[in-house]
Amino acid sequence: MQAVADSSLQRPIKLMVIGTLAGLFSGLFGVGGGSVIVPLLILWLGYDERFATATSLAAIVFIAAFAAATQGLYGNVKLLDAALVGVPAVGGVLIGTRLQQRLQTRTIALLFAAVLVASAVELILR
Amino acid sequence: MIGAIAIGLAAGVVAGLLGVGGGVLFVPGLVIFLGLGQHQAEATSLLAIVPVAIVGTYRQDRYGNVRRGDALLLGLLSLAGAAAGVALANALSGAFLRDAFAILIVTVAAQLVRGSLQDTGSPPLGE
Numbered sequence: 274m275q276a277v278a279d280s281s282l283q284r285p286i287k288l289m290v291i292g293t294l295a296g297l298f299s300g301l302f303g304v305g306g307g308s309v310i311v312p313l314l315i316l317w318l319g320y321d322e323r324f325a326t327a328t329s330l331a332a333i334v335f336i337a338a339f340a341a342a343t344q345g346l347y348g349n350v351k352l353l354d355a356a357l358v359g360v361p362a363v364g365g366v367l368i369g370t371r372l373q374q375r376l377q378t379r380t381i382a383l384l385f386a387a388v389l390v391a392s393a394v395e396l397i398l399r
Numbered sequence: 400m401i402g403a404i405a406i407g408l409a410a411g412v413v414a415g416l417l418g419v420g421g422g423v424l425f426v427p428g429l430v431i432f433l434g435l436g437q438h439q440a441e442a443t444s445l446l447a448i449v450p451v452a453i454v455g456t457y458r459q460d461r462y463g464n465v466r467r468g469d470a471l472l473l474g475l476l477s478l479a480g481a482a483a484g485v486a487l488a489n490a491l492s493g494a495f496l497r498d499a500f501a502i503l504i505v506t507v508a509a510q511l512v513r514g515s516l517q518d519t520g521s522p523p524l525g526e
Contacts, residue, residue: 285472285476288469288472288473288476289472289476291473292472292473292474292475292476292477292480293476293477293479293480294480295473295477295480296477296478296479296480296481296482296483296484297480297481297483297484297487298484299422299445299477299480299481299484300480300481300482300483300484300485300486300487300488301484301485301487301488301496302422302426302441302484302488302499302500302503303422303425303426303440303441303442303443303444303445303488303500304421304422304423304426304444304448304503305421305422305448305452306477307418307419308419308507308510310473314469318469320466323464324464324465324466326418326459326464327456327459327460327462327464327465327466328464328465328466328469328470328473329470329473330452330455330456330459330465331452331456331459331460331465331467331470331471331474332469332470332473332474332477333448333452334449334452334453334456334474335471335473335474335475335477335478336474336477336478336481337445337446337448337449337452338449339477339478339481339482340445340481340482340484340485341442341445341446341448341449343481343482343485343486344438344441344442344445344446344485345442345446347438347442347485347489349438349439349441349442349443349489350439350442350443350445350446351429351435351439351442351443352446354403354429354433354435354443355443355444355446355447356447357400357403357404357407358403358404358406358407358410358425358428358429358443358444358447359407359446359447359448359449359450359451360407360450361404361405361407361408361411362407362408362410362411362414362421362425362447362450362451363411363450363451363454364408364411365407365408365409365410365411365412365413365414365415366411366412366414366415366451366454366455367411367415367454368408368411368412368415369411369412369413369414369415369416369417370415370416370458371415372412372415372416373415373416376416378416378417378515379515381413381416381417382417382511382512382514382515383511383512383515385413385417385419385508385511386507386508386509386511386512386515387508388424389423389424389504389505389507389508389511390504390505390508392424392427392428392431392501392504393427393501393502393504393505393508394501395427395431396427396430396431396497396498396500396501397497397498397501399430399497
């Protein structure tokens with residue numbers, strides 16, 4: 274009986290811990306939180322990568338919308354700039370997904386990593 | 400303006416290709432090319448992520464990859480954390496937050512390199 278109660282509670286508790294960590298991370302850094310959610314869904318809840326990525330994306334809709342609204346209360350959200358990067362990004366996602374079938378993603382991952390490191394250097398030197 | 404559009408497009412393509420994306424490019428792009436402060440860039444990035452995540456979710460849901468119950472629970476249970484994260488960000492100085500963010504994206508870069516050296520699949524990230 275005890276074991277049943279434990280296992281039925283375990284899952285929502287794990288989801289709560291993952292959600293809370295992802296929310297903190299997302300709110301603090303202005304990112305979606307997928308880099309927290311995906312590995313934890315795989316490690317703690319036995320998700321495979323495809324389901325983890327997709328489920329994480331759906332959760333991010335809530336997380337990012339709520340965090341953006343909260344940031345709005347601080348007066349930090351620039352609506353026009355958000356539209357300027359967000360709308361083309363939607364087009365970009367559709368292109369990227371299509372290209373994924375045809376391209377070797379390893380090269381792109383390495384290129385992207387280089388861009389991130391360059392951005393980090395630029396940010397720190399500011 | 401063209402810079403912003405280019406950043407958005409590039410972030411989207413990378414997100415679609417690698418499953419990592421949006422925010423880690425939006426934030427530095429908004430700071431470096433549009434001159435936003437770190438707090439404004441993070442806030443604006445969060446809003447820009449929403450349409451990208453909606454389209455991505457819609458597409459993934461059609462393939463049946465979204466576990467809707469878990470996603471809803473995760474989303475709802477994250478709200479307190481998100482509010483706390485935003486409050487924490489706003490309590491920190493822009494310079495400190497910017498340096499912390501720089502460390503974050505270097506970590507993401509390291510994970511990408513490790514992932515791409517290990518196998519041919521996409522790394523275990525997703526945004």
